[in-house]
């Protein structure tokens with residue numbers, strides 16, 4: 479098994495200063511839960527440190543009061559080769575986050591495409607560099623019309639994949655890109671037809687099981703070699719090691735109360 483060399487990345491994250499679970503828009507959330515904000519911030523800082531230790535650049539978005547899910551920065555946009563396809567959130571509680579992301583990208587000189595369709599950014603879009611392919615989830619959050627819109631905005635083929643298990647409501651809870659050619663996914667999170675598509679496109683994919691997915695083992699971020707993932711996902715870490723990757727576990731248990739982990743906190747900035 480040849481493992482690629484790591485490639486340095488640019489990431490956008492948002493400190494969980496106003497993190498809370500005040501509403502429930504996914505099965506992991508319980509609106510009566512009290513979260514420990516200081517603990518969430520401390521855990522988030524360990525994530526930032528882990529990324530920086532690997533040589534990556536971390537950019538940050540200013541957290542806004544009243545937007546408790548803003549820490550899940552993956553959902554705010556999706557960029558490929560310097561072009562950004564903006565997000566349009568499904569639930570009203572998160573809709574104002576999109577403007578904060580748009581402002582950040584525009585200030586940085588990115589080409590920004592304003593979406594007309596509902597889509598939750600990198601939560602439901604993943605990019606496989608080798609084939610230049612966008613993988614896109616639908617069924618819970620992103621509208622499939624957003625997939626067609628993203629294809630047009632980014633000039634890349636988009637493969638639509640249907641998510642069927644509400645616990646895995648975003649693509650990034652059920653599938654992750656490990657390197658330029660390889661993905662890992664949990665087959666049962668997808669419809670039968672989408673499982674066939676994934677098998678055809680990625681015959682050598684790493685297959686995760688239900689325990690891996692429930693431990694947010696697929697909600698990970700890879701630089702082609704090092705895979706940063708939730709510390710509870712020990713089974714997934716073993717599978718990655720067996721394939722020659724280096725798992726980098728980070729404890730994000732507090733953020734899991736909001737239904738997210740490593741990948742949800744990170745938007746990759748693909749400048750091209």
Ligand code: ARG
Nearest residue numbers: 504550552601648736738742
């Ligand atoms: N509470 C957030 C929501 O339900 C969690 C988002 C997780 N983000 C992700 N990329 N999966 O919208």
